[in-house]
Amino acid sequence: MRVLFATSEATPFIKSGGLADVLGSLPKEMVKKGVESIVVLPKYQDMKLADKIEFVTNFDIWVGWRKVYCGVFTYVVDGVRFYFIDNEQYYRRPGLYGYDDDYERFAYFDFAVLELISHLDIKPDIIHLHDWQTAMIAMLYKERYCYYEHYDNIKIVFTIHNIAFQGKADPKLLSELFGLDNYLYYNGNCRNDGCLNMMKAAIFYSDIVTTVSPTYAKEILTSEYGEGLQSILEMRKYDLYGILNGVDYDVINPETDPQIVKNYNIETVFDDKVVNKLALQKEVGLPENKDVALIGIVTRLTKQKGLDLIINQFSEMCSRDVQIVILGAGDHVYEDALKGIAYHHPDKVSLQLKYDFGLSCRIYAGCDMFLMPSLFEPCGLSQMMSLRYGTIPIVRETGGLKDSVQPYNEYANTGTGFSFANYNAHEMMKTIDYALKVYDDSKAWRQIMIRAMNAKLDWDASADQYLKVFNSLMG
Numbered sequence: 001m002r003v004l005f006a007t008s009e010a011t012p013f014i015k016s017g018g019l020a021d022v023l024g025s026l027p028k029e030m031v032k033k034g035v036e037s038i039v040v041l042p043k044y045q046d047m048k049l050a051d052k053i054e055f056v057t058n059f060d061i062w063v064g065w066r067k068v069y070c071g072v073f074t075y076v077v078d079g080v081r082f083y084f085i086d087n088e089q090y091y092r093r094p095g096l097y098g099y100d101d102d103y104e105r106f107a108y109f110d111f112a113v114l115e116l117i118s119h120l121d122i123k124p125d126i127i128h129l130h131d132w133q134t135a136m137i138a139m140l141y142k143e144r145y146c147y148y149e150h151y152d153n154i155k156i157v158f159t160i161h162n163i164a165f166q167g168k169a170d171p172k173l174l175s176e177l178f179g180l181d182n183y184l185y186y187n188g189n190c191r192n193d194g195c196l197n198m199m200k201a202a203i204f205y206s207d208i209v210t211t212v213s214p215t216y217a218k219e220i221l222t223s224e225y226g227e228g229l230q231s232i233l234e235m236r237k238y239d240l241y242g243i244l245n246g247v248d249y250d251v252i253n254p255e256t257d258p259q260i261v262k263n264y265n266i267e268t269v270f271d272d273k274v275v276n277k278l279a280l281q282k283e284v285g286l287p288e289n290k291d292v293a294l295i296g297i298v299t300r301l302t303k304q305k306g307l308d309l310i311i312n313q314f315s316e317m318c319s320r321d322v323q324i325v326i327l328g329a330g331d332h333v334y335e336d337a338l339k340g341i342a343y344h345h346p347d348k349v350s351l352q353l354k355y356d357f358g359l360s361c362r363i364y365a366g367c368d369m370f371l372m373p374s375l376f377e378p379c380g381l382s383q384m385m386s387l388r389y390g391t392i393p394i395v396r397e398t399g400g401l402k403d404s405v406q407p408y409n410e411y412a413n414t415g416t417g418f419s420f421a422n423y424n425a426h427e428m429m430k431t432i433d434y435a436l437k438v439y440d441d442s443k444a445w446r447q448i449m450i451r452a453m454n455a456k457l458d459w460d461a462s463a464d465q466y467l468k469v470f471n472s473l474m475g
Contacts, residue, residue: 126157294323416451
């Protein structure tokens with residue numbers, strides 16, 4: 001089987017969020033299972049390993065009425081063949097997204113992915129699409145490309161990583177950029193809420209739709225979480241699968257992580273985690289105290305991540321015997337609120353307004369607890385990383401958080417973390433207080449840590465489920 005993954009980002013080359021981690025790990029795991037994996041992404045200015053990639057070919061493609069250059073570069077990592085689409089007009093600029101011409105940039109990329117198949121003679125059995133940036137490939141394939149001999153009988157799988165970002169565009173772009181007839185908009189195939197909706201097009205045209213956790217697959221069928229697409233998803237619900245993302249245990253591993261102060265495993269965690277805790281407290285400017293409960297938060301500072309709950313209860317949290325370290329950046333309203341809190345509690349709160357992968361690893365390794373009270377969370381990787389490092393997550397029961405964190409049961413002595421059901425600040429605080437109470441029982445806490453580190457949340461089982469989905473399409 002040959003699978004072509006089309007994505008706007010992938011590790012180890014470029015990353016803005018969890019999508020890159022998935023596209024760095026899933027294809028690699030599929031190779032282990034005998035699948036030929038090809039990943040196609042843009043050749044960005046800020047890309048890592050750019051000096052390693054090799055030029056393959058170039059050709060011209062049409063984006064609407066525009067004739068545009070398309071260069072192709074390649075590199076192989078862990079058995080996965082990566083192709084990079086080169087066009088300096090579109091990609092020689094800082095960052096990945098957030099430009100006025102993003103729809104044109106990714107329309108170009110969508111055409112480039114499809115044209116690449118015939119120019120390099122790499123016809124896949126499956127094209128696996130991810131989020132709105134590649135969503136229109138499904139529509140372009142079914143309306144234009146599938147009639148040509150080199151493209152016949154390719155199956156399309158579309159994965160929703162976050163339904164909040166749908167690619168809502170002016171309807172005129174359907175003909176302007178994609179060269180498709182306007183009747184395809186007016187008949188509803190890609191129309192939603194008065195817009196050309198790229199994600200709706202992918203849901204409509206793909207053979208199978210997946211999302212990144214079983215709970216999120218159920219949630220997006222409701223008006224609360226469906227972001228206006230719940231009715232089209234309801235139509236496709238028998239083709240909708242929720243497959244929990246995993247984390248790459250080769251990279252996310254306290255035994256080998258070069259970013260942390262002292263490596264440890266399940267046998268040495270109780271002695272060596274304290275070393276990381278004291279070093280982290282020193283690094284972020286908190287009093288060094290091995291006994292105080294150290295709570296970590298690594299997040300984008302946005303409404304989705306539960307910042308309203310955290311800020312609402314921050315004074316209450318600071319009245320407990322805790323320290324809190326926060327790493328992340330985002331909306332100014334949350335940054336400013338947290339700056340004020342950190343100023344008034346210098347011995348309890350350390351605020352690091354930045355993205356820093358090394359520090360995030362040291363937070364996973366050094367903290368006792370990890371707080372993630374998301375409003376919604378399609379999958380979430382941070383709670384899986386914290387489990388891997390023996391740092392106990394406190395989460396809201398939504399999406400992948402519910403699927404990956406088993407709530408602690410003191411009577412059955414089971415569970416890997418603590419959770420609460422409703423998006424409610426007092427419920428969150430009650431759960432934190434319960435976690436702090438259990439933390440004081442060192443025997444119970446150690447058993448939770450062992451179960452957390454033993455939780456199997458790598459890509460093996462998830463890749464098996466994707467393989468099952470792909471095989472179901474092969475006839």
